[in-house]
Amino acid sequence: MTVLVTGGAGYIGSHMVWSLLDAGEAVVVLDSLATGFRWAIAPEARFYFGHVGDRALLARIFAENDIDSVIHFAGSAIVSASVADPLAYYENNTANTRTLIAATIDAGVCNFVFSSTAAVYGTQDTPDPVKETATLRPESPYGRSKLMSEMMLQDAAAAQDFRYVALRYFNVAGADPLGRAGQSTAGATHLIKVACEAALGKRRNVDVFGTDYPTADGTGIRDYIHVSDLVAAHRNALGYLRSGGEPLVTNCGYGEGFSVLQVLDTVRQISGRDFRIDYAPRRPGDAAQVVADPSVARMKLDWVPTHASLEHIIQSAYDWEDHLSRKNSFDRGEDEWLVASG
Ligand SMILES: NC(=O)c1ccc[n+]([C@@H]2O[C@H](COP(=O)([O-])OP(=O)(O)OC[C@H]3O[C@@H](n4cnc5c(N)ncnc54)[C@H](O)[C@@H]3O)[C@@H](O)[C@H]2O)c1
């Protein structure tokens, strides 16, 4: 049995591929390399260069491989970019996901794990950890594009022999403890990566977006989850579906929130380096506070996080950033050649 991982050249997908291979699974990756990297895909995985929206390519991939499950990471993931270009987000996150769901069902494959997001919740009435049953008020086209995909999955599962787990990730950060993968995104906007880059002198400063939120220090609060724990939740989701589990939507977060200023202080402590901080207006589409209630994942998926510490997350993100700084230009040249040659 083989697992198709879309977006397997990206940050989270590349960790997933390593984890599946570690567990003895066969893995096929489909990625357009829009934001991912050929070198980030573990060599033992079979790689198809192309788009999730390409129905003919999907049919070929299903025909050429003994796929029993799909894990769908491919997508566009930046909240502010979705505000600037909403239709691009509805196309890549909603329309292309529809194509993939249809091709998966056509191929007779019935297990589907989907990358959803805490951005489906938006700001809630209370600062309590949010449950899956909360009222959904996405504040950005990104959140809405993912929520529509969840709805398609729900409707498809009601009508077909098709089951899914939608994992609503909170803020994913950190890197593979074995140093094989990490977040390499060019022009990254995620707070922990941005702060590690600043600590290493790759950025001039860090902007704090909003100091007037209704939180203890006025800055946004998020639930940061280590990428290895997130990937473990996907492995459990796969096991759950393969043993006949019913469709499930569940949070993936720890249930503890940290403010932007707390994160920046921790990056300073761990790196031992100071960097410039500027206070800036709120970023469009951002919610004040988003913290998970993780009880459904614990109960239904037997998910037991083992990396739940902000210091540990930041240490691994910083180590990866340091590693990236030392990557030589030969690697970059090789990657460009592979993109050009497809
Ligand atoms: N990083 C987070 O904090 C976070 C939080 C919640 C949800 N997510 C979701 O997790 C998924 C992975 O995010 P990531 O942080 O690894 O992002 P990423 O940009 O590093 O990875 C996305 C990968 O998908 C590929 N891709 C994009 N569109 C494609 C298409 N149409 N066809 C084929 N490949 C395509 C990219 O080249 C890239 O390799 C996304 O769906 C994102 O919305 C991420």
Ligand SMILES: O=c1ccn([C@@H]2O[C@H](COP(=O)(O)OP(=O)(O)O[C@H]3O[C@H](CO)[C@H](O)[C@H](O)[C@H]3O)[C@@H](O)[C@H]2O)c(=O)[nH]1
């Ligand atoms: O340079 C920066 C970057 C971020 N922030 C702040 O830090 C917090 C976290 O921002 P990120 O950009 O790291 O992450 P988001 O919360 O915007 O979004 C991330 O988590 C979401 C779920 O909560 C979505 O899933 C989405 O895919 C993913 O990008 C926010 O309060 C943001 O305003 C800053 O102050 N300065």
